[in-house]
Amino acid sequence: MDIEERSRRRREAMEGNRTRSPAEAEAWDLEFWQRRSPDERLSALVAIYRDVARVEAVKDGPARPGS
Numbered sequence: 001m002d003i004e005e006r007s008r009r010r011r012e013a014m015e016g017n018r019t020r021s022p023a024e025a026e027a028w029d030l031e032f033w034q035r036r037s038p039d040e041r042l043s044a045l046v047a048i049y050r051d052v053a054r055v056e057a058v059k060d061g062p063a064r065p066g067s
Helices: 003-013 022-034 038-060
Strands: none
Touching: none
């Protein structure tokens, strides 16, 4: 699955919530992730890892000779 397909699926499944406090937000977040299967949680973690790696690669720029 490419990034466009993953983005489309993410938009279709997106959930939102409003909370009145950080503790309420944390409780909602915990409940959200507990509703997900282990495969879904692992897939989300891998996707985040890959996104961070892409950002870091762009931030670092092209490799310079001698680096």
